[in-house]
Amino acid sequence: MSNFDCDLAMDLLPSYLEKKCGEETVRFIEEHIKNCPKCKAMLDAMAADIPMETSVEKKVFHINPVGKVILLVLGYFVFVLILLIIITYLFVHGVL
Ligand SMILES: [Zn+2]
Numbered sequence: 001m002s003n004f005d006c007d008l009a010m011d012l013l014p015s016y017l018e019k020k021c022g023e024e025t026v027r028f029i030e031e032h033i034k035n036c037p038k039c040k041a042m043l044d045a046m047a048a049d050i051p052m053e054t055s056v057e058k059k060v061f062h063i064n065p066v067g068k069v070i071l072l073v074l075g076y077f078v079f080v081l082i083l084l085i086i087i088t089y090l091f092v093h094g095v096l
Contacts, residue, residue: 013029013046014046017046
C-alpha cells in the first residue's frame with residue numbers, strides 16, 4: 001500500500017464512519033482496509049471514539065451559522081471583485 005493511499009484513507013475515515021461519503025469512497029476504504037492493518041487499526045480506534053466525535057460535531061454545529069455568514073460575505077466580496085474586474089476590462093478596451 002502506498003503512503004498516498006493511506007493518507008487518503010485516513011482523510012476519508014471520518015466521513016466513512018459517519019456514512020457521509022459516496023459509494024466510491026466506501027469501496028475504496030473497504031478495499032484499502034482489507035490490505036492495510038495500519039488503517040484498519042485507525043478505523044477501529046476512530047469507531048470506538050464515536051460518542052466523542054458526535055459531541056465535537058454538536059459544537060461545530062453551534063459555530064456553523066457564523067461560518068456560513070463569513071462564507072456568504074466572502075462569496076459576495078469575490079462576486080463584487082469579479083464584477084469590478086470585468087467592468088475595468090470593458091473600460092480599458094473602450095467597450096463602455
Ligand atoms: Zn493504509
